[in-house]
Amino acid sequence: MNDRYRIEHVADLPPALAAVLGILALALVVGVVWALLRLPDHTKLRSPEARERARRREESQKRQRKLRARRESLQRRARRQP
Template sequence: MNIRYRIEQVGDLPPVLAAVLGIFVLALLGGVVWGLLWLPDHTKLRSPAARERAQRRKESQKRQKKLRSRRESLQRKAGRR
């Protein structure tokens, strides 16, 4: 049984039954999309300790970036002399 045969079978259904089947399929797709949209956010940090670590890591990365840019700037300045 290939897909074309199945589509022809649906086409042979009475209009009311085909409409009900179509509505059911649309509702099923809508339910799947709704369910996927309402899944909990797995990227959100739940524990306060994890949030604190993430904040410290972010601040550390910011400091490292500033230090790196300053070091590169000084190296460029020294290279011009």
């Protein structure tokens, strides 16, 4: 049974039944999209402890970036001086 055979069978349906099937298919797609949009945000931190850890980690990473930039700057300056 190939696709053309199935499509011809759908085309042979009475118009009311084909409309109902089309509406049901559309409702299924809308339902799936709606359900996906309603999923909870998995990136949101729920507990206060987790938010605090994330804040401290972000501050630590910021300090590390500044230290790395300063170290690289000093190394470049040392290479330029004879």
